[in-house]
Amino acid sequence: MPESTTTTAPRAGTDFIRQIVAADVESGRYGGRVVTRFPPEPNGYLHIGHAKSIVLNFGLAHEFGGRCHLRYDDTNPDTEKEEFVVAMQDDVRWLGYDWGEHLYFASDYFDRMYECAVTLIEKGSAYVDSQQADDIREGRGSVTEPGVESPYRSRSVEENLDLFSRMRAGEFEDGAHVLRGKIDMASPNMLMRDPVLYRIRHAHHYRQGDAWCIYPLYDYAHCLEDAFEDVTHSICTLEFENNRELYDWVLDKVGIEEPRTHQYEFARLDLEDAVLSKRRIAPLVNEGLVSGWDDPRLSTIAAIRRRGVPPEAVRTFCDMIGVAKTPAVIERARFDYAVREVLNAAAPRVMAVLEPLKVVITNFEDGRTEPIEAPYYPRDVPKEGSRTVPFSREVWIERSDFEEDPPKGFRRLVPGGEVRLRYAYVIRCDEVVKDEEGNVVELRCSYDPETRSGSAPLGRKVKGTIQWVSVESALDAEVRLFERLFVEGTEEGTDESALLEHLNPDSLVVVHAAKVEPSVARDPADTRYQFERTGYFWRDPVDGAGDSLVFNRIVALKDTWTKKEVATGGPEARRDVRSEVPRARPSAQAKPGPRPGPRLDDPEVAARFERFRGDLGVSEEHAELLADSPEWAEFFEAALIEYDDAVALAGWVVNDLRGMLGDRGLADLRFGGGEVGSLAALVEEGGVTRRAAKDVLARMVEEGGDPKELVEAMGLAVMNDPDELASIVDDVLQAWPDKVMEYREGKHALIGLFVGEVMKKTRGTADPEATKSLLAARLES
């Protein structure tokens, strides 16, 4: 398991999934067990989006002392391969997670799934349909029209059983029959219109071989897989929201009882500029626009790994972005930040020059080499270690660290100017040597022997410090710089050919003649460095595996100077393509918005509406809602018998009760309108505050009960003693001295805090008006 990461991560247990899990653990719903799973289909490569799911599922299990399964959802023989099974395990392990003995394959459950299907048939909940695929599709209807029932829908259980076993026995061609759930062809949820559960497919399965010729479909298989494994929290992405109803239906019908697995959905990761789908990466690979599925510009786990991003950075990133239900696009900068955050604390610093310019130090003895000990880490990174870098008469510096005609604010080498060579001496540029075309080919400088690093005389101010590599000891290296693959528009929906037109021509820049200090030759090949002032690099694990040095830039250093240059159009303004894609934010304007009005064409509705609105004076909105269904109208009428303030009652029923109902209907309630009426009456009489009454109502919704008795039992009778209130008010004020001061300085919004605190202490039994005026009086004095 990964060591817990970073200070930037949100507090654990705050996202909605963690809240659900924590609540289930708290309530003992599963006896405190937490079982999650990462369920990929082995039909491609894992990408950064999967990483979010992996980090969530394994992280959750780890945090709650549970376990997380790695389960291959391999129910489709056409697309799955062993190769992907292996690669996915590598990736999950690389990310730092361990499934222990809990490695599973859906295909291992085929026998059990078959048995469950038989059960379904026996219960009359599934039938064999013999229509063509096209007819099934057509019969399903559309989102606006109900479907029609299959002519085979009413086959007998015996016939279905017979047909299904013969399907399994291989008596039929592909597509001849399917097994369907018998649900509701008119369901507003298309997935519930008799979903196909099994299909015939005479194909070789990479694990099961030819043992099967019928294969279960996702909606049937997945919930059973979870149930078989005793998964408690089955976490998936938002596009499966509609599938949840079917998930529960199958488990119900198969007879899996609570406590059982439940599905929760979160928003999948969408990373700015990243191309994640197989469909969109494949053409890039096939046309050679990238070197493969692990090309460092891609966002597959393999690519991220090859590029050199440490797994901890991926975890940090996933922690940073949180888990929610809002479909969101994460800025690239956040990923880069996570990578730098991890690498800054871990990577040894080393010097390299990407575009070398020769500097001859004219007053340094020719042939002499001075060894300089240079620390691997800056003083603010608490790590030890150093290496020796040889200093000599000729050194390479970065071409961009010299300007003949410097822009304002340039802090590097200029003609006649001084700069410090990192860890070494201060040099002055005495002469600029050019070729016939006027290109700068060499700088002739002099060094000040008094300025050796660490012993520089005080008061010596130098504009800047630059990195260097001595010519005699420099190692040649190839360096690969990666930028975003596309210059614009990678949103889903952009079609592939349009995508190809937006390829960034500079997404890969190969520097062939970089110079690196000699110490790196002795380091392990997988060392991740910071090339000082340039970025984080490591040797490409494929092309840099041999003797030749090939470095990948993992991520550049944050660079506030170049950014300024670009902004001011300075001479160094270059095509450093950063993420500057303006993203249109959907503007949600308010239009007048006419209310559709009550369905007055229905005489019964019209009559009820007239009574509520006209006779009782209920607001139009409330009258309409109450009149619309007989059930609600009846409920409201019942309340009216107990208490005659129709307007107040309408508020209770519509605004409060509706919100508490959640998935429940009125019929699920263990009380009727009468109880709501007496509760409202109780409030009116002053027996209970409205605030406390809401808690009572909420309890009634959960457990039923009589309002009056509940007020008593819950101890929520209104607090009438003014002295008691005063003392609580004083307590609260005393507990928040700084807030009291802020209030007195004018932040009157804090009154809410104080009232809230009093309410909390009194569990809502204090009269809010009285509390407020008392508070105000105390705060003014």
Add this chain to the structure above:
RNA sequence: UGGCCCGUCGUCUAAUGGCAGGACACCGGUCUUUGGAACCGGCGGUGGUGGUUCGAAUCCACCCGGGCCAACCA
């Protein structure tokens, strides 16, 4: 067009009827032998309109905007 889901600083995310907070980005400063890091400060938000409530980002209604669903894929 039916159903389900989602709208909070530029971006991501908290606040679960009671102080709209954090992170990234951006801007400014301090420090610095990395134009890095660190530290300090600033900018900036509840899609709209009504309603309920002492009090609404939160509950209710409508509107607007976005996503998902009509594979014998997952």
